Amino acid sequence: PAPPPDLTARFGEVDQGAPKSAAAIGRTAMEDAYGLAFAASENPSTGEIPGETATVARLEPPQAPDDAGTGIPSARYVGQPMTLCKARIEHKGADKADVTVTWPDGGTRLISFYGGLPAGSDSPDEFRFTREGSLNMIRVGVSERFEITDQLALGN
Structure with a gap:
């Protein structure tokens, strides 16, 4: 059976007594904060982390591979947009010059x-x-279409 949605029905009636004053609520909050501060002081701060820790990950700037080549607009199939x-x-x-074009799909x-x-x-x-x-x-x-500039093909 599903538990009743009302917490009072689930855990029973508890006498809350008189509403707490703002001072009592503040005192409880401060005690909790001090307790958490002492617990946190047991962990080293950022400046105290030992130097022998291992690097988990490092982001390198993207670099083009040595065989990246140059891109030209082309299409391989009828109706395919240039890519x-x-x-x-x-x-x-x-x-x-010889220009070798490699399509993304091989x-x-x-x-x-x-x-x-x-x-x-x-x-x-x-060929035309x-x-x-x-x-x-x-x-x-x-179906095959290519756009190649003179500068790309001949370097001028």
Whole structure:
């Protein structure tokens, strides 16, 4: 059976006597505070913690891993919005470069630049591109899209 919700019914009738005065309530509160203060004084303060304690955790500032690469907007599937994908650039001369794009869900695509322009990819699918200023908008097949700037690909 569930216990009765009324505390008086659960623990019995207790005579509270006359209401306590503010002075009596204050005295009880001070006695409790002194008792807690003495109990707390048995523990060392922050400045007294021994130096041989072990570090439990330390937060290091975030650092990019050595192979972090550069990000470029790309999409892998039809209808997929552009997302930032990791890209590695290998310069092979003044106007030649290979850009390897790694998608977040795995897989890579190699896009080659020659003569300062996108020249092809490692896919057997159709390769085409358009330019807006120094931005190369590249398509491979029917679904893959990439946006690579001249500065990123060729360093200029």
